[in-house]
Amino acid sequence: MPDGILRRLGIADLECLVRLERAQSHPWTRGQLETTLTDGSVCVLGIESGGELSGHAVVARLPFEAELQAMLVAPDKRRRGLAARLLVAVIEQARRWGSERLLLEVRASNRAAIGLYRSTGFEEDGRRRAYYPAIPGEPAGPGRGTGAPREDAVLMSRRL
Numbered sequence: 001m002p003d004g005i006l007r008r009l010g011i012a013d014l015e016c017l018v019r020l021e022r023a024q025s026h027p028w029t030r031g032q033l034e035t036t037l038t039d040g041s042v043c044v045l046g047i048e049s050g051g052e053l054s055g056h057a058v059v060a061r062l063p064f065e066a067e068l069q070a071m072l073v074a075p076d077k078r079r080r081g082l083a084a085r086l087l088v089a090v091i092e093q094a095r096r097w098g099s100e101r102l103l104l105e106v107r108a109s110n111r112a113a114i115g116l117y118r119s120t121g122f123e124e125d126g127r128r129r130a131y132y133p134a135i136p137g138e139p140a141g142p143g144r145g146t147g148a149p150r151e152d153a154v155l156m157s158r159r160l
Ligand SMILES: CC(C)(COP(=O)(O)OP(=O)(O)OC[C@H]1O[C@@H](n2cnc3c(N)ncnc32)[C@H](O)[C@@H]1OP(=O)(O)O)[C@@H](O)C(=O)NCCC(=O)NCCS
Pocket: 070, 071, 072, 073, 074, 077, 078, 079, 080, 081, 082, 083, 084, 085, 105, 106, 107, 110, 111, 112, 113, 115, 116, 117, 119
């Protein structure tokens, strides 16, 4: 069983969330995080230990579905089951809302995230071509086209 307390985050967690987001190549801004934490149709879940956040997930309520908008685990806490634990809590939240499906989109090159989502029952629904800007300094790879400046989004979902 992985360590850490899983709970819903609020505006008091903004600074911890800003610190955790710095692990990303494209971190959410403080303003985006603040808006997300105060949006009544969004739930931000986090796992913390020792007063620091190890990971978080953002899920938004849509009219009939829910959308996983972000998922991040600190680099030194990965492969310990934290994201899988967050996803279980995301699914529980979406079920409480009465959502029929949980949707997400992910970079085609993001093997870790696609592995995580497949292992928790998500299936690929389609792709949005050249949806994401390229990650600076990364070579073209699967789903990006040869030398293409942008990367495909893989659209995934699972029934709730
Ligand atoms: C994707 C991410 C959230 C996974 O977090 P994590 O806590 O390491 O994931 P878990 O330990 O819960 O892994 C659960 C399962 O996901 C899959 N998985 C996770 N990381 C993987 C990797 N690097 N390669 C392949 N599969 C992986 C495995 O099936 C794993 O089960 P296993 O460890 O029993 O094999 C983490 O790598 C991350 O924060 N990445 C950067 C941000 C990001 O890409 N977010 C997703 C945006 S859509």
